[in-house]
Amino acid sequence: MTLEQRIAHVEQRLQQACARSGRSREDINIIAVTKYVSVASTLEVIRSGLVHVGENRWQNAQDKWYAARQTASGGDTSATAGQAVWHFIGSLQTNKAKEVVGRFAYVHSLDRLSLAQAIERKAAELGIVVPCFLQVNVSGEDSKHGLAPEELLPFVKELSRFTHIKIEGLMTMAPFEAEPEETRPVFRGLRQLRDELNREAATETPVNGLSMGMSNDFEVAVEEGANWLRLGTILVGKEEE
Ligand SMILES: *Cc1c(COP(=O)(O)O)cnc(C)c1O
Numbered sequence: 001m002t003l004e005q006r007i008a009h010v011e012q013r014l015q016q017a018c019a020r021s022g023r024s025r026e027d028i029n030i031i032a033v034t035k036y037v038s039v040a041s042t043l044e045v046i047r048s049g050l051v052h053v054g055e056n057r058w059q060n061a062q063d064k065w066y067a068a069r070q071t072a073s074g075g076d077t078s079a080t081a082g083q084a085v086w087h088f089i090g091s092l093q094t095n096k097a098k099e100v101v102g103r104f105a106y107v108h109s110l111d112r113l114s115l116a117q118a119i120e121r122k123a124a125e126l127g128i129v130v131p132c133f134l135q136v137n138v139s140g141e142d143s144k145h146g147l148a149p150e151e152l153l154p155f156v157k158e159l160s161r162f163t164h165i166k167i168e169g170l171m172t173m174a175p176f177e178a179e180p181e182e183t184r185p186v187f188r189g190l191r192q193l194r195d196e197l198n199r200e201a202a203t204e205t206p207v208n209g210l211s212m213g214m215s216n217d218f219e220v221a222v223e224e225g226a227n228w229l230r231l232g233t234i235l236v237g238k239e240e241e
Helices: 003-021 039-047 058-073 094-100 113-126 149-159 180-199 218-223
Strands: 029-033 052-055 085-088 106-110 130-135 165-171 209-211 228-231
Touching: 003 039, 003 218, 039 052, 039 058, 052 058, 058 085, 058 094, 094 113, 106 113, 106 165, 113 130, 113 149, 113 165, 130 149, 149 165, 149 180, 165 180, 180 209, 180 218, 209 228, 218 228
Parallel strands: 029 052, 029 228, 052 085, 085 106, 106 130, 130 165, 165 209
Antiparallel strands: none
16 A cells, blocks of 8 residues: 555544544544654655654654754755654653654653653753653553553652643553454543543643554544554554665
């Protein structure tokens, strides 16, 4: 399939999931995860009009990030070229925060105090506020990063003293399931945690963001309230090295 066909395919399934669950398509953002593809394919994704781009490691993202910026600042004159909004979606080493803050508009994997301190330090230096998703390990799988659900509220309280971090929402990854329906409790759990934060008025302003749903399970995530989908394989494709 071409990129255009993949976009159309995802869009159709997304609209059906919205219709099933009484949700509005405009409330859902798609992050095109480019980690499996080349610089050229990443630029093609951005040119296609997919605004939000996600990468999980700075090391692999940097060539794409610089190429997109280069494209945006000259040469290619198409209106959307390089106008990407970058999302850092992978687990972030504390010593890499200084590379990511200022280059990526959003961080989806804030899960510990040491990382918050590193983000805060760099953001303060740049004079910016970084919207962050707090990653929660809802499924409890050993292999997954993230806060345990019971650690979330205390962590949010600690974050209130970081003036350069804004809590944009919560993020989770469901285990891979052959039957996507089985991921539902994970996504529902994340939504309930967000609603609990808001009930407790744990943050200055209510938190809305739910970053959940990947290629295998995005329709279930939509039905459970996702408003940021992170789609790699199904949307952007996967290229052999
Ligand atoms: C790779 C990745 C995705 C996208 O995965 P697909 O299954 O290819 O859609 C989403 N979120 C995170 C954190 C990832 O690392």
